[in-house]
Amino acid sequence: AAGQRIVYLINPHVGHLGIFVSAVVARREHRAILASLAEIEALPPGLYEMRIEDGPSGEVHRAAGKAAIRFEPRAVEDLRFAPPPREAFERVRVVxxxxxxxxxxxxxxxxxxxxxxxxxxxxRWLHPMRTSRYLLSEEFQPWMRLVAATAAQVAANRHRARPGNPWLSQERAVVGAVSQAAESARALRDAAAERGFATLYSGPTGTGRSASGGDAGG
Incomplete structure (x- = not known):
């Protein structure tokens, strides 16, 4: 790991639309990382997967005598991908x-x-996680009190839509279209990143194979 600590985490319950549904998804991981900076700095160099256990209310917690956040050692071989040849990574190291x-x-x-x-x-005060709070807070924007009052009224008068409501089918169609668009954008992004890496680091052929490491000769 070149003396570095590399920590990653995976949320198995969130799809592509998770970023649109709730900011709690990002805040959960963000709080866990901030709460574990000391542990991360104490880890030996290497690759680790960060595992988070939620409390009853979904909040990141540390139970008495049992850490709710743990780091499990991993190897690069544990990550499922087809790596380019070593020559490409050597060029990356030089760059x-x-x-x-x-x-x-x-x-x-x-x-x-x-x-x-x-x-x-x-x-510190310009950090997005902080500005997203105080820029739209009632203390900073007094008119946000109207938003809070309106939200309370809407919450108090919510009713489940009838099964035949045409807006339900429209909602499902829009959600499906957005999900498909997000999936297509992800595939295009990944393909472009892969082609760019191959073009920059894998030699003139861009195939991810060295001139002497191909399939010639069986």
Whole structure:
């Protein structure tokens, strides 16, 4: 792992529409990561899967004597993918080390010079997880009190739609179309990323095989 700790996590219950349904999906993982920074820093270099156990209310918790968040060691072989040849990763390593050297030589001194408690506090308050709260809060936007009152009235007068309601079929059609569009966009994105990687790092053929490592000669 080149001295790095690589941690990933998987939510098996969320599909492509999870990002549209509720922000709780992202907040759950975000809270778990923030609550585990000390444990992550204490891990030996390597690849780990982060496993999260939810409390009764769905909140990330740590039960007495039993960690609700744990890190299970993994190997690259555990990840299901067809890796490009080693030569491609060697080219990636060279590009990465070159970029790191350029950053340390030209950008890092400026970043360190601009870093101070004031800029740190500014970045803290400009974090999207924070701005999404206070920019639309009643304290920052007084008119949001109308939204809160309207939401309370709507919640108090909700009724289940009748089975023959035409809006239900329209809703299902829209959800299906959005899901299909998200799936198509994901497939196009992944294919473009794969082609780009092959073009940049896997040699002139872009096939992911070296000139001497093909199928010639059986």
């Amino acid at each position: 990465s080390e070159t970029g790191l050297a350029l950053y340390r030589a030209f950008l890092k001194p400026w970043a360190q010079a601009a870093s101070n408690p004031w800029t740190a506090e500014l970045l």
